[in-house]
Amino acid sequence: MVGLEPNKHTPTEKELAAYNEAGHAIVGRLQGQYIGPILLYRGENEHWGGSTEHDIFIRPFVLDLFPNELYARFGISIPQGGAGFSIEEKCAMKFAGVVAEKRLCEHCGVNSDEVRIGEADILEAEELVSRLSQDQAQKVLHDAEALAWTILKDNTCWKAVEMLAQELIQRGRLDQEYIHTLVSHVLVS
Numbered sequence: 001m002v003g004l005e006p007n008k009h010t011p012t013e014k015e016l017a018a019y020n021e022a023g024h025a026i027v028g029r030l031q032g033q034y035i036g037p038i039l040l041y042r043g044e045n046e047h048w049g050g051s052t053e054h055d056i057f058i059r060p061f062v063l064d065l066f067p068n069e070l071y072a073r074f075g076i077s078i079p080q081g082g083a084g085f086s087i088e089e090k091c092a093m094k095f096a097g098v099v100a101e102k103r104l105c106e107h108c109g110v111n112s113d114e115v116r117i118g119e120a121d122i123l124e125a126e127e128l129v130s131r132l133s134q135d136q137a138q139k140v141l142h143d144a145e146a147l148a149w150t151i152l153k154d155n156t157c158w159k160a161v162e163m164l165a166q167e168l169i170q171r172g173r174l175d176q177e178y179i180h181t182l183v184s185h186v187l188v189s
Contacts, residue, residue, distance in 0.1 A: 008108065008109040008110075009108050009109075009110070010108065010110050010114075011101075011104050011105060011108050011110065011115065012048075013048040013116070014040065014048040014169060015104065015165070015169065016048070016101050016104065016115065016116070016117070017040055017048040017050040018050065018164075018166075018168040018169045019097075019100040019101055019103070019104045019161060019165045020050060020097035020098070020101050020118050020121070021038045021039075021050035021164075021165075022038075022160075022161040022162075022164035022165040022168065023096040023097045023098075023099055023100025023148070024093055024094075024096050024097045024100075025038060025164055025183065026096065026100075026151065026152065026157050026160050026161050026164070026183065027092055027093055027096035027147075027148055027151055027152070028093050029183050029187075030066070030070070030071070030074070030076065030151060030157075031076075031079055031085065031089050031092070031093065032079025032080075033085070033093070034176070035176065035179055035180075035183075036174065036175055036176025036177070036178075036179045036180070037173055037174060037175045037176060037179075038050065038164075038168055038173065038174045038179060039172070039173050040168050040169065040172050040173070041172075050168070065078060065079065066184070066187055067188065070187060074147070074150055074151050074154070075150070076147070087128055087129060087132075087140055088140055088143055088144050088147070089144075090125075090144075091128055091140055091141060091145075092145075092147045092148050092151075094122070094124050094125035094128070094144070095121065095122075095125060095141075095147075096148040096151070096152065097118045097121045098117055098118040098121050098122060098145075098148075099148040099149050099152045100152055100161050100165075101117045101118055102117060103153075103158065103161075104165075105117075125144065126141070129141060156187060157187065159186055160182070160183050160187055163182055163186060164182060167182065
């Protein structure tokens with residue numbers, strides 16, 4: 001966060017869950033994924049969790065794209081309608097939640113190793129590469145996490161994550177149209 005001093009407080013599980021889902025949403029939207037709705041809930045074990053509905057198998061044929069400069073800034077291809085997602089893209093979507101949680105911890109002045117960070121997302125990314133050789137799997141995971149960091153370190157994208165997370169904390173659920181409008185407004189302005 002540019003110009004802000006860390007708050008020096010441990011994020012709540014609800015905050016971590018909201019930022020996790022917002023991270024998925026931002027990276028997913030940049031990849032051309034259908035995003036929505038996003039839900040925030042308290043599970044049986046009293047831990048907060050969330051879910052972001054998305055289709056990681058095929059992009060819609062008609063995409064609402066952002067300006068080409070935004071894709072160029074991250075070194076990612078402009079999504080093509082009807083095309084499938086690569087393993088790297090799927091893994092980047094998974095790592096986006098983890099990265100968003102870690103960025104929140106950084107902002108709060110807390111070591112992310114001291115809080116519960118999206119373990120399920122990491123396991124899901126590892127499952128996605130389980131059929132690759134060990135070297136290939138490590139490269140895909142490394143590149144996917146690096147891409148998630150590149151996108152979410154960008155001030156504009158981080159602002160979108162923060163806005164989505166705060167709205168999710170307040171509302172508990174965000175529908176596709178609301179997510180689309182908010183993200184487009186922040187990323188294009």
